[in-house]
Amino acid sequence: MEVQCPTCSARFKVPDTVSVVTCPYCGTTFHVHTGEEAEEEHYFFPPMRKDPAGQLLKFISRQYGAPADIADAKVIEKKLHWVPVYFFYLHGKASETVEEVEFLGIPAGSPLKTLLMDYPFPVRGKKFFNEAMVKKGTYHEPEMKREEAEAIARSRLESALKKEASEENSYLGKPELEVKFQGLVHYPVLEVAYEYNGETFRGNYVDGTDGRVIRAVYPLMTEARKRATLLGSGIIGAGVVLGAIASAIYSNAWGIIGGLVSGIAAGAGIFSKGSVSKRTVGEVMRVKRGNVYFKKV
Structure with a gap:
């Protein structure tokens, strides 16, 4: 027979002999003939068979x-x-x-x-x-x-x-x-x-x-750590170079400071994930x- 969940209104089929069911869509447990929720409130999920x-x-x-x-x-x-x-x-x-x-x-x-x-x-x-x-x-x-x-x-x-x-x-x-x-x-x-x-x-x-x-x-692996270290160092170095160019153009130190900070911020993420x-x-x-x-x- 087909029943309707009183909570989410989903319809699904159950055997005619069943009196209490749990909705497979929202988990509500109810009496199929009255629609009233059942008092059962403790459940478990069966473990999988996979290793x-x-x-x-x-x-x-x-x-x-x-x-x-x-x-x-x-x-x-x-x-x-x-x-x-x-x-x-x-x-x-x-x-x-x-x-x-x-x-x-x-x-x-x-x-x-x-x-x-x-x-x-x-x-x-x-x-x-x-x-x-x-x-x-x-x-x-x-x-x-x-x-x-x-x-x-x-x-x-x-x-x-x-x-x-x-x-x-x-x-x-x-x-x-x-x-x-x-x-x-x-x-x-x-x-x-x-x-x-x-x-x-x-x-x-x-x-x-x-x-x-x-x-x-x-x-x-050691090789992966080496690659990450080189990449992170390269990004920091690139930030310093770009910052130095900006400092030379605008004649102040803020360019190199900004390049260093941004390079370190970008390189730190690579170091934290790939150099460990x-x-x-x-x-x-x-x-x-x-x-x-x-x-x-």
């Missing part, structure tokens, strides 16, 4: 300056973390042209809370919580109360509306805010450690649902967010 270490090393092998044989590195540890995340459906409207809709996941605890802040969690695929999964990894209890997470979600929605209104030069007025709790989800994140050339690399994390690399640390022995990268980034680990490279 997280394989996904990690394959991703690293494609990065700038990574050793050619990094995919054959020795994996020494794989650890599954069940991270508590509060999920919310956000809908805000301030005018006919200013409107925001978002499904937001707010990490509620574990050592990975900061790393996963602003992570683009999926909303499809969650299942009702099963006590058996606790034994399959490290289970982290929520450290943040639901009310605190809801306040963060509301503040974020208000900020998004203000920003959109400012960009469109639109009057904000008193916005209509809907912050709907979608449940507590324990999300699988896999921590991987590996050895390469006698050195151990830790702090690598893979999304347990689809294999996306959240954070990866790898050694940068280890590099930290990630596979995904939330749009308009500042978490550098989620920048696609």
Whole structure:
């Protein structure tokens, strides 16, 4: 039979024998015959069957300056973390042209809370919580109360509306805010450690649902570091030369100072990424967010 979600109005088919379902589009759980939301509020995402270490090393092998044989590195540890995340459906409207809709996941605890802040969690695929999964990894209890997470979600929605209104030069007025709790989800994140050339690399994390690399640390080859050092030095040198020419033309020292400053600023970015022995990268980034680990490279 076909049912309609009371939250997002999506239509989808379910077996005739089912009485309670979870919308695959927004995650709302409801009774199919009445449309009333079910009381079930604790879910989890089943871990993928792919090898997280394989996904990690394959991703690293494609990065700038990574050793050619990094995919054959020795994996020494794989650890599954069940991270508590509060999920919310956000809908805000301030005018006919200013409107925001978002499904937001707010990490509620574990050592990975900061790393996963602003992570683009999926909303499809969650299942009702099963006590058996606790034994399959490290289970982290929520450290943040639901009310605190809801306040963060509301503040974020208000900020998004203000920003959109400012960009469109639109009057904000008193916005209509809907912050709907979608449940507590324990999300699988896999921590991987590996050895390469006698050195151990830790702090690598893979999304347990689809294999996306959240954070990866790898050694940068000597040749790559040399190229980056030469390029950075060349940019700084070019800035000095252009600055000297400008100083000679205008008969003051501000030209060479400006050239030096701009050259150092441009070269510093290259030095920081390409002249180091280890590099930290990630596979995904939330749009308009500042978490550098989620920048696609």
